[in-house]
Amino acid sequence: MSKADDIFYRQFGLVLIALTLFTLIVFFAARAIAGRSFEQIQNSPKAVLERIQPFGQVRVGKPDAVVAAAAPAAPAAAPAAGSAMSGEQVYNKTCVACHASGVAGAPKVGDKAAWEARIALGADALLNSSLKGKGAMPPKGGNTGLSDDEVKSAVTYMLEKTGFK
Ligand code: HEC
Known part of the structure; x- marks a missing residue:
């Protein structure tokens, strides 16, 4: 080395x-x-x-800060979603299908003669058959999601459009 x-x-x-x-x-x-x-x-x-936490957690008891913070949004949104439709809206959504053209013998909107005999029954009777159904018309025109008041304003709208009061 x-x-x-x-x-x-x-x-x-x-x-x-x-x-x-x-x-x-x-x-x-x-x-x-x-x-x-x-x-x-x-x-x-x-x-x-x-x-290993579950995805959701159930809260019981008093609403805590998170729920309280989210709460004000709910009442504001509720009336918009649940607010009643006008008679015209209800008619255009549900009743127009039969009452515009007279499907299955439905009295047509605008056809005074067709409505005259029915008007004689009285407003309550007309509303009652609209709510419960009559002949070929299903209860509430088939839209059971409507409130009684909405159906009532639709009847009023239809009669006004036809030319009554
Ligand atoms: C599926 C078709 C159809 C729909 C939808 C419909 N109707 Fe009718 N409607 C009829 C028919 C058919 C008659 C006639 C029933 C009879 O006299 O036998 C009638 C009759 C009526 C009458 C007269 C009732 C009476 O006692 O003579 C009113 C009022 C009325 N409908 C309101 C409504 C309203 C309000 C709506 C919507 C919420 C509606 N209808 C939706 C078919 C329908």
Whole structure:
């Protein structure tokens, strides 16, 4: 072995020792900082409970802050969705199907003669047959989602359109 080889081996050895020491220092420093291993963290009861949470949670008792904050929006939206339709709207949505052209013998809107005999029955009787159905007409013209008041205003609208009062 030459002298140069000697120096090389000695220096290489020193570098290896230095790298090994560095590795050990980093290893213990990392453990000191993290404290717990990745698996210990993942399997802690808190972490497990968080992972297996159901999608929805049932709230019972008093509405809490979240519900209270969301609540003001509901009453504002409700009247819009549930507000009664006008007689014209109800007619155009439900009654027009039969009463515009006289389907199945339905008295046509605008045909005074067809309505005259019926008007003689009285407003209550006409409303009653509209609500309960009569002959080929199903109750509420087949739209049971209508309120009694909506049907009533539709009858009024139809009679006014025909030319009564
Ligand atoms: C499926 C077809 C149809 C629809 C939809 C319909 N009607 Fe009729 N309607 C009839 C027929 C048929 C008659 C005649 C019934 C008879 O005298 O036998 C009638 C009769 C009536 C009468 C007279 C009742 C009487 O006692 O003589 C009124 C009032 C009336 N309809 C209102 C309405 C209103 C309001 C609507 C909508 C909410 C409506 N109809 C929807 C078919 C319909």
